Amino acid sequence: MHPDTHLTLQRLHSTELRRQADGFRLTRTARAPHRTLRTQLGWGLIELGLRVLPDRHALSTSSPRAV
Numbered sequence: 001m002h003p004d005t006h007l008t009l010q011r012l013h014s015t016e017l018r019r020q021a022d023g024f025r026l027t028r029t030a031r032a033p034h035r036t037l038r039t040q041l042g043w044g045l046i047e048l049g050l051r052v053l054p055d056r057h058a059l060s061t062s063s064p065r066a067v
Helices: 003-052
Strands: none
Touching: none
């Protein structure tokens, strides 16, 4: 193949990859606030769960075993 043909194909492929990358970036920025909200909600639930758990010192140190 002629070198100019390779160069033309490379430019076309490069342009296509740039378009795909731009589309991916737009998709990620659109989802970013949702992830932030989801993360905050998740950590809030973890914090609530830790507050609801009883104090470790109040729990018995030995548990009955079934034989």
